[in-house]
Amino acid sequence: MKIKFWGVRGSIPSPGTPYVQYGGNTLCVELYLDDIDRRIIIDAGSGLRLLGNHLITEGFSTGSLETDIFLTHTHLDHIIGFPFFGPIFQAGTRLKIYGPVTCEDDSLEAVIGGQLSYRYFPVRQEELTARIEYINLKEGCFDLGDGIRLTTKYLNHPLLCLGFRFEYKGKICCTAYDTEPFQNLFITDPRDPAYDEIMAHQGEAAARDENHRLEDFFAGADLLIHDAQYTRQEYDTGKRGWGHSPIEYAVEAAMRSQVKRLALFHHDPMRTDTQLDELAKLNCDSRNTGNTEAFFAREGMQVEL
Ligand SMILES: [Zn+2]
Ligand SMILES: [Zn+2]
Numbered sequence: 001m002k003i004k005f006w007g008v009r010g011s012i013p014s015p016g017t018p019y020v021q022y023g024g025n026t027l028c029v030e031l032y033l034d035d036i037d038r039r040i041i042i043d044a045g046s047g048l049r050l051l052g053n054h055l056i057t058e059g060f061s062t063g064s065l066e067t068d069i070f071l072t073h074t075h076l077d078h079i080i081g082f083p084f085f086g087p088i089f090q091a092g093t094r095l096k097i098y099g100p101v102t103c104e105d106d107s108l109e110a111v112i113g114g115q116l117s118y119r120y121f122p123v124r125q126e127e128l129t130a131r132i133e134y135i136n137l138k139e140g141c142f143d144l145g146d147g148i149r150l151t152t153k154y155l156n157h158p159l160l161c162l163g164f165r166f167e168y169k170g171k172i173c174c175t176a177y178d179t180e181p182f183q184n185l186f187i188t189d190p191r192d193p194a195y196d197e198i199m200a201h202q203g204e205a206a207a208r209d210e211n212h213r214l215e216d217f218f219a220g221a222d223l224l225i226h227d228a229q230y231t232r233q234e235y236d237t238g239k240r241g242w243g244h245s246p247i248e249y250a251v252e253a254a255m256r257s258q259v260k261r262l263a264l265f266h267h268d269p270m271r272t273d274t275q276l277d278e279l280a281k282l283n284c285d286s287r288n289t290g291n292t293e294a295f296f297a298r299e300g301m302q303v304e305l
């Protein structure tokens with residue numbers, strides 16, 4: 001498995017000199033299985049534009065690209081690159097786009113392909129020459145053919161968001177793009193008039209169970225790509241409930257799950273290269289991360305499993 005990061009920035013693209021080393025494009029990761037020439041793209045943030053350009057210059061100009069795009073969810077930073085993905089304008093391109101079913105009425109095609117309407121973009125979806133199939137995805141286990149297994153898991157985010165666990169020939173690549181630790185949703189302060197002791201305990205147990213399930217989902221991964229938008233301090237002072245994890249939590253969860261390599265990403269758009277370097281020194285020191293090798297993902301970085 002070859003993994004390449006085409007976009008590592010969360011929330012919104014962040015161009016500019018303070019961000020050039022880690023990169024300003026939003027989420028897009030390519031998973032390439034070279035022995036069977038199969039490519040899986042995870043999320044369609046602005047980094048997808050670069051991947052599309054790369055594929056075209058590499059020789060897909062004849063339009064013979066066949067690939068799968070798996071969407072974790074449809075927040076803008078994860079889909080904004082789709083209209084700029086060059087291969088969709090080429091006849092012969094075959095795309096399968098998988099994404100979670102939301103509680104809203106709109107189909108995946110309306111949400112993703114709907115970006116190609118005159119309201120937002122000069123080309124309409126109906127004018128595309130590529131063949132695109134949209135497939136709704138839920139929590140479960142799936143056979144993707146060629147010996148590739150996919151397990152999906154609901155994460156904790158304000159919109160239905162899926163974690164992915166791809167397994168191929170004994171190698172495991174796992175993603176938890178936008179998530180934060182599951183929390184007790186009931187009132188925990190006994191002084192609060194609405195406090196209910198039983199509910200508070202049940203809420204605590206439910207959150208603990210979900211966090212354990214998520215760590216089981218990560219277990220033994222050769223690579224885990226995990227949300228690390230905030231520091232613990234930022235999280236505890238106003239960012240709780242925003243759907244993103246503290247870096248420290250991602251490292252601890254990966255260590256508990258015996259993950260071999262941890263790529264921290266979904267960097268905050270305000271986080272400069274200097275700050276990310278400092279956070280890497282603080283959080284990725286191998287003396288503190290046990291058997292897990294942790295690093296902050298950069299645009300253009302490649303990992304081989
Ligand atoms: Zn995001
Ligand atoms: Zn999101």
